[in-house]
Amino acid sequence: MDLTYVVAMGSERSLVVRPPKLNSLVELLTSHGYSVVGPILRDGVVVLDFIEKFDEALIGVESAPRPGEYRLEEHKGAVFGGPVGPMSMKRWINPPNRIAWSARPEGDQVHVDTPKPRGPRAYLGIRPCDVAARTIFGEVWPGHPDDLVIVAECTSVGETCFCSSMGTGPAAGEGADIVLTEFGEGSVLVRSRSDRGAVLLARMNGAAATEDEIESARSRVAAAAESMVRSIDSEAAREALASMPDSAVWDSVAQRCLACANCTMVCPTCFCTSINDTADLDGVVQRTIRWDSCFTPGFSEIHGGVHRDSVAARYRHWASHKLSTWWDQFGTAGCVGCGRCITWCPVGIDITEEANRIIKEVAHA
Amino acid sequence: MRDAALADHAFLVGFEEEHLEKLGACVAAQSMWRPGESILLRGGVADVCHLLVEGTVAIEIRSPGTAPQIIQTLQGGDVLGWSWLFEPHLWTFDARAVSDTSAITLDAALLRSAIEDDPVFGAQLLKRMTKAIVNRLKATRLQVLDVYNH
Amino acid sequence: MSTTIERLAATWTRVAATRRETADTVTLTIESDQPFRPGQFDMLTALGVGECPVSHSGHPRIAGVHEHTIRRVGAVTNALTAIKPGDTVGIRGPYGRGWPMEDLVGSDIVVIAGGIGLAPLRPVILALESDPGSYGRAALLVGARTPEDIQFTSDLDRWNASSAMDVFVTVDRADETWVGSVGVVTRLLDPAAINPESIALLCGPEIMMRFAATDLLALGLDPDRIYVSLERNMECGIGLCGHCQLGPMFVCWQGPVVPWSVAADLMRVPEL
Structure with a gap:
């Protein structure tokens, strides 16, 4: 993907800042009424949470995801924690357990309370794959219309990353207001990508970026793309997975898959939920929306039985949804290549490997 | 002897003229039953085959202490009885007329020897019997599934 | 919004x-x-x-x-x-999408209902009953588990008495007191003498609909004119919860009623 930045034209600005200065960005966002969600280091893992200042513990370390494994490693020049950790914006847009309404009977009427709508948020230091995922997830669960996204382009990639082949990274694509790029020695290039982003950036102090600095940032992102080892031919996968419901690949995955649902929980686009009503002893009823997974047996239950009973069928449903039927439903793939499902799978099942096996099967059929 | 009722029977659609004549020679009777009348009894000698013309017939099974259970009902156009085809030529279920019922009744002994004498006639007749049996089996399998009980 | x-x-x-x-x-x-x-x-x-x-x-x-x-x-x-x-x-x-009511106008109609599957079809039959002149000949084929499980019996009696439609009922099991038909609902197709130009509307257990659709195709009906009502786990009804997916389809809003030309492939793959 080749992105051309328009630098220092009109209201758009590009600045170079170093991490302490990032606090002024956080403060700026806060003063504009945004609650800021950004990366922090917690329990040895890069996660997202509400922040009041930039977490300096992230400087010089980054996530090192591998199939079935996540470690934190030292990495000189890293600012935003490297490749993605387990959390994406999904849990902030549609939290794992959320009240739709609460109600109590009042005579023959029912009194209903709905939760207060939340205010706008700024998501800071989000990786490009996750920004793409926000757009995809937004087809089902749109966030707040005033939410702001500050993307951090990737200058290093994890072993499980395959965003390049899915067309979502490591350079920033659509859907961000401000683009950050780490370009060495802890320096960050800051560029606006939308009018709202430009308005904010106009209030931020920093040195104007030089052509060399911008080029250095660009080449680091390009080098990251080159270093990516995993890939899926998205077009071929779409066709192949739709045509191979009887493939032996599904059974072979099922021999390893624990149906633990981790892949669906960490996936930034998996949107499935279950809707549950509970009543307390005072007669107050709550309808909650809770993340659910197509790997649980109850997911496809109708009276009389479970429709998708075998683990092979559940994995087939999930992988086919991500790479094939999502296109039919929403006009895009449901996968952004973040690699989380590979990293956080307890047995390291690799969607790229399984999809490529199916593609090969079709090619040889 | 050509039997017009035979030629019109749904079971024999497409049956050749010459075979219709052979079958006509096996006709033993035009049978009629009133509602509730027994047609076949389990254990009885299977010496006939009925081509139902009109009415409804219940195939039933009895067990001590319960009311007879209807396994399936047959109607005009259906063939009733195939135990006559194989040894020991004894009925395995009961059959009872539910409504006013009429049938062309064929003599089983004559049918068996006609099948042996003319393999082409035999094949034509047995093909139709097999189709009827397969359809009946398919329907029975679905009933056994008890699909409405979920 | x-x-x-x-x-x-x-x-x-x-x-x-x-x-x-x-x-x-x-x-x-x-x-x-x-x-x-x-x-x-x-x-x-x-x-x-x-x-x-x-x-x-x-x-x-x-x-x-x-x-x-x-x-x-x-x-x-x-x-x-x-x-x-x-x-x-x-x-x-x-x-959800309902039955193709506009297409029914002027057409012969065969309605095949199994068990509680008669309920989603009842609005169609009530509409037909109110306006018999707008439709061709209608046949209603009803299957139930036992005579006691037959739904809407007073409706069935009334519809049976009307000249607008023929009603056929069968049960899977019955004792000798039952004077109706015993056997699967597809056995009613012969006595109902279905016109191959008919539109068919099917609702009931999936196995029943599969067999009925197969028999209707054998009678010469167009797969685009056989409609089935699918059942999957629908928790939200609006395409949010994801539970009702059947291949590329959200049954809740792209179904539950779909033509057989669409349903056949989706039903072919076990556990899709």
Whole structure:
């Protein structure tokens, strides 16, 4: 993907800042009424949470995801924690357990309370794959219309990353207001990508970026793309997975898959939920929306039985949804290549490997 | 002897003229039953085959202490009885007329020897019997599934 | 514009009447002005117990009330079938694609219903009954488990007496007191003498619909003119929860009614 930045034209600005200065960005966002969600280091893992200042513990370390494994490693020049950790914006847009309404009977009427709508948020230091995922997830669960996204382009990639082949990274694509790029020695290039982003950036102090600095940032992102080892031919996968419901690949995955649902929980686009009503002893009823997974047996239950009973069928449903039927439903793939499902799978099942096996099967059929 | 009722029977659609004549020679009777009348009894000698013309017939099974259970009902156009085809030529279920019922009744002994004498006639007749049996089996399998009980 | 979560809010409304259809099935008459198409469903909530999808079973052109026929199969349907007149239920809908009512005009129609599957088809038959001149010959083929499980018996008697349609009923099991047909519903196709130009509407257990569709194709019906109503786990009704997916389809809003030309491939793959 080749992105051309328009630098220092009109209201758009590009600045170079170093991490302490990032606090002024956080403060700026806060003063504009945004609650800021950004990366922090917690329990040895890069996660997202509400922040009041930039977490300096992230400087010089980054996530090192591998199939079935996540470690934190030292990495000189890293600012935003490297490749993605387990959390994406999904849990902030549609939290794992959320009240739709609460109600109590009042005579023959029912009194209903709905939760207060939340205010706008700024998501800071989000990786490009996750920004793409926000757009995809937004087809089902749109966030707040005033939410702001500050993307951090990737200058290093994890072993499980395959965003390049899915067309979502490591350079920033659509859907961000401000683009950050780490370009060495802890320096960050800051560029606006939308009018709202430009308005904010106009209030931020920093040195104007030089052509060399911008080029250095660009080449680091390009080098990251080159270093990516995993890939899926998205077009071929779409066709192949739709045509191979009887493939032996599904059974072979099922021999390893624990149906633990981790892949669906960490996936930034998996949107499935279950809707549950509970009543307390005072007669107050709550309808909650809770993340659910197509790997649980109850997911496809109708009276009389479970429709998708075998683990092979559940994995087939999930992988086919991500790479094939999502296109039919929403006009895009449901996968952004973040690699989380590979990293956080307890047995390291690799969607790229399984999809490529199916593609090969079709090619040889 | 050509039997017009035979030629019109749904079971024999497409049956050749010459075979219709052979079958006509096996006709033993035009049978009629009133509602509730027994047609076949389990254990009885299977010496006939009925081509139902009109009415409804219940195939039933009895067990001590319960009311007879209807396994399936047959109607005009259906063939009733195939135990006559194989040894020991004894009925395995009961059959009872539910409504006013009429049938062309064929003599089983004559049918068996006609099948042996003319393999082409035999094949034509047995093909139709097999189709009827397969359809009946398919329907029975679905009933056994008890699909409405979920 | 309502947010995603607000679309899950129910309207609380009064149950005007209840009617027991069989030992485990009850029809609720609910006060509502919301128009619907035959074949569509509402999400009904029993306060404090939960929510489930229930097809419309009432007349599509009688304003002010909805009818919903519910079979007791779990906690929510237990609560809904225990509701008394004057009680309150939560309702949201209507959802889904219904039967192709416009295409039925001027056409012969064969309706095949199994068990509770007669309920989502009842609005079609009521519409036909109100306006017999607009349609060709209609045949209604009904299968039930036992004679006691036959739904809407007074409707069936009335429809049978009308010149607008032929009604055929069969049960899977019966004792000697039953004077009707015993056997699967597809066995009724012969006596019903179906016109191959007919439009067929099927609702019932999936196995039953599969066999019925196969037999209808053998009779020469066009796969685009055979419609089935699919059942999958529908928790939200609006394409959010993901549970009802069947291959690329969200049954809740792209179904539940689909032509056989679409359903056949989706039903072919086990556990799709």
